Amino acid sequence: MLEVKGIDNGIVIDHIGSGKGIKIFNLLFASTETPVVLLMNVKSQLLGSKDIIKVENVYEVDLDLLGLIDPKITVNVIKDGKLSSKTRATIPTTIKGGMKCHNPRCITHSDDYAIPEFTLIKANGKLEYECSFCEEITIYKL
Ligand SMILES: [Zn+2]
Numbered sequence: 001m002l003e004v005k006g007i008d009n010g011i012v013i014d015h016i017g018s019g020k021g022i023k024i025f026n027l028l029f030a031s032t033e034t035p036v037v038l039l040m041n042v043k044s045q046l047l048g049s050k051d052i053i054k055v056e057n058v059y060e061v062d063l064d065l066l067g068l069i070d071p072k073i074t075v076n077v078i079k080d081g082k083l084s085s086k087t088r089a090t091i092p093t094t095i096k097g098g099m100k101c102h103n104p105r106c107i108t109h110s111d112d113y114a115i116p117e118f119t120l121i122k123a124n125g126k127l128e129y130e131c132s133f134c135e136e137i138t139i140y141k142l
Pocket of ligand 1: 101102103106107108116131132133134135136
């Protein structure tokens with residue numbers, strides 16, 4: 001197995017489904033100046049294989065965004081070489097902005113002031129959100 005030195009201070013984003021690490025890297029860390037390691041297709045007892053991202057000198061990350069990509073993700077915060085906390089990514093129950101309503105006739109597409117708020121109604125393999133304006137269901141895709 002490929003060995004990569006652990007980090008002393010920063011976060012380790014673990015249990016990322018294989019292939020999703022690059023997505024997270026591009027969304028969150030592509031323009032960062034801090035050292036980042038992306039490990040792909042690491043063997044995992046739990047998942048078969050997984051991706052891992054290690055970020056130095058960063059302690060916070062958007063758990064909602066990670067949860068949308070893969071709710072199995074865990075985030076370990078490392079301080080002075082020790083595990084300081086371990087948090088599971090969360091699936092956001094509401095999303096405001098950042099997603100477009102699936103209904104082409106929804107007012108949110110034509111009115112700049114109508115910002116859609118989506119409420120999670122089902123999280124069963126895919127995430128289904130209901131639009132606050134037209135009640136149409138939009139499946140979250142990244
Ligand atoms: Zn709508």
